[in-house]
Amino acid sequence: MPLPLSETELDALRGLGEQVDLAEVADVYLPLSRLINLQVATRQRLHETTTTFLGEQSRRSKTPFVIGIAGSVAVGKSTTARILRTLLARWPDHPRVDLVTTDGFLHPRAELVRRGIMHRKGFPESYDRRALLRFVTEVKSGAPEVSAPVYSHVAYDIVPGEENVVRSPDILIVEGLNVLQPGPSLAVSDLFDFSIYVDAHTEHIEQWYVERFLALRHTAFADPGSHFHHFAGLSDEDARAEARHLWRTINEPNLVDNILPTRPRATLVLRKDIDHSINRVRLRKL
Numbered sequence: 001m002p003l004p005l006s007e008t009e010l011d012a013l014r015g016l017g018e019q020v021d022l023a024e025v026a027d028v029y030l031p032l033s034r035l036i037n038l039q040v041a042t043r044q045r046l047h048e049t050t051t052t053f054l055g056e057q058s059r060r061s062k063t064p065f066v067i068g069i070a071g072s073v074a075v076g077k078s079t080t081a082r083i084l085r086t087l088l089a090r091w092p093d094h095p096r097v098d099l100v101t102t103d104g105f106l107h108p109r110a111e112l113v114r115r116g117i118m119h120r121k122g123f124p125e126s127y128d129r130r131a132l133l134r135f136v137t138e139v140k141s142g143a144p145e146v147s148a149p150v151y152s153h154v155a156y157d158i159v160p161g162e163e164n165v166v167r168s169p170d171i172l173i174v175e176g177l178n179v180l181q182p183g184p185s186l187a188v189s190d191l192f193d194f195s196i197y198v199d200a201h202t203e204h205i206e207q208w209y210v211e212r213f214l215a216l217r218h219t220a221f222a223d224p225g226s227h228f229h230h231f232a233g234l235s236d237e238d239a240r241a242e243a244r245h246l247w248r249t250i251n252e253p254n255l256v257d258n259i260l261p262t263r264p265r266a267t268l269v270l271r272k273d274i275d276h277s278i279n280r281v282r283l284r285k286l
């Protein structure tokens with residue numbers, strides 16, 4: 001299969017600290033996008049079978065195929081999501097692919113403060129899970145226009161008035177830490193047609209988190225409006241200590257207690273080595 005992605009395009013999709021190259025895109029992401037592309041067509045036929053069985057008028061609106069992408073903070077979910085989105089949209093049938101990240105469904109900062117859970121950002125209870133479920137349900141039921149709120153890492157809060165509008169895509173990618181969590185009743189994971197868990201050793205992810213934190217001092221934290229601006233001037237040693245503290249008190253417990261237990265639920269697990277390269281792909285066939 002020819003690779004429909006150039007080096008320059010890949011550069012624009014690669015997140016801070018990620019190392020994915022065109023060889024990995026060709027080896028892993030391109031075949032994965034083909035498998036999903038085939039499953040989208042099959043799933044559509046399955047829906048049509050049910051519509052016919054029920055004697056309903058064949059609706060012109062399609063049912064979007066929903067993909068969930070889960071994994072720890074700093075594991076590289078957003079890079080995976082962006083590459084997949086681009087590749088899926090380039091198959092000859094040109095499906096329209098939309099991407100939403102679940103940080104838009106975090107409770108606004110004031111609400112997290114009110115509930116006393118500012119130190120639990122990214123934990124299941126820090127999200128408005130009903131709003132997320134409602135959003136994906138509406139997209140999946142063919143609504144012409146559904147909007148999601150938008151989160152800003154710089155403001156460390158939901159951006160008032162900003163929205164991510166999804167207009168009846170063929171494929172919707174939902175990316176976020178906890179998207180594979182089951183719920184007491186219906187959960188967003190029940191609406192996934194395919195799901196991916198981006199995996200790596202916890203110690204390696206900690207190292208990536210710390211390195212990214214050091215790098216962010218010169219990019220995002222340098223912005224005077226950034227919630228983390230006070231970290232911009234830290235020495236390497238102090239920044240490392242701060243990042244380790246954030247990792248050990250927030251992101252590692254969330255990974256161990258909430259995110260890792262959802263890994264067996266994924267259709268596909270991409271496991272990364274210490275250099276971020278994907279060293280194993282496990283696909284659930286059942």
Ligand SMILES: Nc1ncnc2c1ncn2[C@@H]1O[C@H](COP(=O)(O)OP(=O)(O)O)[C@@H](O)[C@H]1O
Nearest residue numbers: 015016072073074075076077078079153154220
């Ligand atoms: N404090 C921050 N300021 C600005 N950007 C950030 C900050 N933390 C994370 N990011 C960016 O947000 C995106 C999502 O990060 P994260 O939730 O850790 O998931 P992942 O690394 O798995 O994609 C990444 O592109 C990352 O570089």
Ligand SMILES: CC(C)(COP(=O)(O)O)[C@@H](O)C(=O)NCCC(=O)O
Nearest residue numbers: 073101102103121122176177246250
């Ligand atoms: C915004 C996040 C909760 C991730 O959100 P997601 O889109 O994965 O739901 C996370 O990147 C985050 O900011 N965690 C807080 C702790 C920290 O700053 O490391």
